[in-house]
Amino acid sequence: MIKLYCIPPSVYSAKVRLVLRAKGLEFEDVLPPGGYGSDEYKAMVPYGTLPAIEHDGFLLADSEAINEYLDELAPEPPLWPSELRKRAAARMLSRFHDTRLEPSLRALFGHVDPSRRDHDFVLTQSDIIMERIHQLDRIASPSPLMTGSQLSLCDCGYAITLEMLSQLNAAMDLGIMLPEPIARYIGTLRADPVVAAELASYGPALAAWIASEIGG
Numbered sequence: 001m002i003k004l005y006c007i008p009p010s011v012y013s014a015k016v017r018l019v020l021r022a023k024g025l026e027f028e029d030v031l032p033p034g035g036y037g038s039d040e041y042k043a044m045v046p047y048g049t050l051p052a053i054e055h056d057g058f059l060l061a062d063s064e065a066i067n068e069y070l071d072e073l074a075p076e077p078p079l080w081p082s083e084l085r086k087r088a089a090a091r092m093l094s095r096f097h098d099t100r101l102e103p104s105l106r107a108l109f110g111h112v113d114p115s116r117r118d119h120d121f122v123l124t125q126s127d128i129i130m131e132r133i134h135q136l137d138r139i140a141s142p143s144p145l146m147t148g149s150q151l152s153l154c155d156c157g158y159a160i161t162l163e164m165l166s167q168l169n170a171a172m173d174l175g176i177m178l179p180e181p182i183a184r185y186i187g188t189l190r191a192d193p194v195v196a197a198e199l200a201s202y203g204p205a206l207a208a209w210i211a212s213e214i215g216g
């Protein structure tokens, strides 16, 4: 049994849960000991980020490292393309998610609560998010998923972050319009059974977090 240290609205934990589900691996969600940001958890993961996994005494943090470990641990179904250049391009897309797109949304987290919202910052950040989405549209050609018809490792971050974008867009009135290929990609992601199963619990967890922030 794999322990997944996470909290319900954590984006990167949901990204890992998609791989656990796709591989059919047994896992349990575990709250970080001492709570999010605690010294107790930092004794395990010094930089304190979620998620981390524990597998037979082996502790590993960082969603991308975890997903690659899981893909090698349980090779079926393979979640990276077998061809060298396709695999390299898929890794590039995954890095773009973790280092460019998701951080541009995360920057808004401190502004979801209207009483703490800096409207100028939100306007500027919405333009940055839009720029990231257009960059994604240029580097990706979903057909219909990132590497073809099967879910791959590089879809996992997008499946979660694009759900977050959709919920923040509505809740904060960001006015973000998605290019048609990206909107179509989201439709395909949501129809994938593994993504649908995760979003069935992650979507409400995220909505509850947004509502709690908006409620003050």
Ligand SMILES: N[C@@H](CCC(=O)N[C@@H](CS)C(=O)NCC(=O)O)C(=O)O
Binding pocket: 009, 010, 011, 012, 013, 047, 048, 049, 050, 051, 061, 062, 063, 064, 098
């Ligand atoms: N690159 C890390 C990022 C993880 C991350 O930022 N997780 C968030 C929760 S979704 C977190 O722990 N934030 C608190 C912090 O950075 O101190 C990964 O892929 O696991």
